[in-house]
Amino acid sequence: MGSARLGPNLTRIAASLGISVATVSNALSGKGRVSVELAERIRATAAALGYVPSQAGRALRTGRSGVLGLVLPDISNPLFPQIAQAIEHSAAVAGYGVLIADSRGDIGMQSEAIQRLVERGVDGMVIVPRRGTRIADAGCPVAVIDTPSTPGNTVSADHWQGGREIARHLRNLGHRKILLIGASSASSVQNDRIGGFKSALDATTIKTEVLWIEKLEERDGPGCLLGLADKVQQGFTAFAAVSDLHALRALTELQRAGIAVPDSVSVTGFDDLIWSPVVTPALTTIRMDITAIAEIAITALVSAINNGKPIKTMRPGDASADEPLPGNRLVIAEKSRVPMQLVVRQSSGPLRLAKTKLSAENS
Amino acid sequence: MGSARLGPNLTRIAASLGISVATVSNALSGKGRVSVELAERIRATAAALGYVPSQAGRALRTGRSGVLGLVLPDISNPLFPQIAQAIEHSAAVAGYGVLIADSRGDIGMQSEAIQRLVERGVDGMVIVPRRGTRIADAGCPVAVIDTPSTPGNTVSADHWQGGREIARHLRNLGHRKILLIGASSASSVQNDRIGGFKSALDATTIKTEVLWIEKLEERDGPGCLLGLADKVQQGFTAFAAVSDLHALRALTELQRAGIAVPDSVSVTGFDDLIWSPVVTPALTTIRMDITAIAEIAITALVSAINNGKPIKTMRPGDASADEPLPGNRLVIAEKSRVPMQLVVRQSSGPLRLAKTKLSAENS
DNA sequence: CTGAAAGCGCTTACAG
């Protein structure tokens, strides 16, 4: 590959040693059908010549591109880059390249993005679906990273458990009236987090309420205030957002209103986004183990690729090896829930009853 | 490609119509050497059969993979995803796939990342270098996105001009003592922004000072306070960070100290990161035209790929067409500076002399 | 306007 090949190919190496390409190929791929000394000489020559194997040749012959696709609903959203990074790393370790396909926030474009990947011949793909995506027609092994409540097998953080962790944390700090802040009531991730949160609390002793930002913004426009000062007046002492993004919004709105965090009220987030440790006060949040998630997704994908009738064979009469693969396969073996981890920082603190009014002490 | 090919190939289409593969190929690639009616029938058959061309076959024959590489120092840093998204989009429009290579913040890994891309046979690559990266050895066309002060031709936002815009904005609001906040004094992007900022101001009437977070953190640990309340006491009325990330850190630290923004002091950032419009007060910032930057990079890359001895030819005796390409080429024709745009929001406001002391009014 | 043939670089099953 590479526009007009520069380096040598197997034939050149073979010629320069006066041997056959088959032997060179065998030596370089370490199949062990070559004497140790010759293999050594071959490797040395290849290195000296700066040999880089042609992926195109290999792909055409083996029917495998060595490339995985990563389908993301919107890379520019703060959580996805971390996923992309972890996937790229796991894939590289497993010897795969990663082709990205971003649907830029547009749900309809996800199918197109998947199609582009298929046309590029990916061996499999990791999909982070947006609600409403049909993943039916990929025609290759697919690993889905989503929430456990998505139908079918997925790997994901255990958002429900994460919600429980935060809820317990706030309960143990003494909070009894907690506002949950979500962006979109159609998001299953957010609903899982909220569901877990509520499930950890005894509704008779602790009151919770959910504020959906989308509804507010429909009325008041994007970037509008969330009316948290009013909520403080109503006695809410903790604000648990389903994302650090919204936690940050809550934090600054409260601060701007002169309400001290965590002295008067507590704020918590989700995801441990990049700025969360450095804002003041630093955000208490829940971190997902993205490395583990990526590992599970890639491992499942790779083993599906390898099991699905491996390399083509090319002898007449052994067509059995070329049976068509089952088109689309969700390859995560079981619904995998990777635990989330509570990260306690300064934005959450013990309830102080005397201070639930507007106040503006300096720390 | 795709582990074990499922769909039909040109041969199958040709057979089903009783014609030759050459004709099918010509019809499908629209080279126009086929009668209109036959071409139509061929396209219909291809569609009916669900034909997807094999990238591997095409790549092997043409010497072109149709894939570009994107080398990023750290995808999980908030600005890079936007770049990745824009590059992916421009590349897709131009008919290219994008393989990502992330060096996860480790400068040394960048060369490895580039090497991985070369091994995958990319036709060219876009590199966003980290200071200290040598881009010498890619062996294929390379477009560099960086700052104009980088040696060699690059495409980038005009960080210097962006700095000037912010400086003028603050000057026009009446600020006369401004603290610039940077992370790393080795970053040429940050230095360009700061240089531009200072260049727009008359140093005799407006005092500026640069605070480098890295130095503070060396002493006080990561996430430490920036001591901005002290700076306010010293008479600084505006805090201009070289990134929204640091602006956010400044904003929350000031708010936490009971200093109202923008009533008492102004805060500005850079980059218009995703949360900047929704914090309270929303951040005044500078936005780069990432779409334009990506467009320039991809256009340059694609034309370099096409000019660098296009498709291989295969007749004996015309070896001239296979002249090796000049190994590594920086393909941006001239140092391109894409203007940045000021986005005025609520975090900056007119200087109010009476209020530069600690205060905590509610809005 | 259409077709036959070559060959990109590789890997594999088989023969020696």
Add this chain to the structure above:
DNA sequence: CTGAAAGCGCTTACAG
């Protein structure tokens, strides 16, 4: 242990 040969799917230059 080593080699000769086939063939993955495509595109191109040439012949008809």
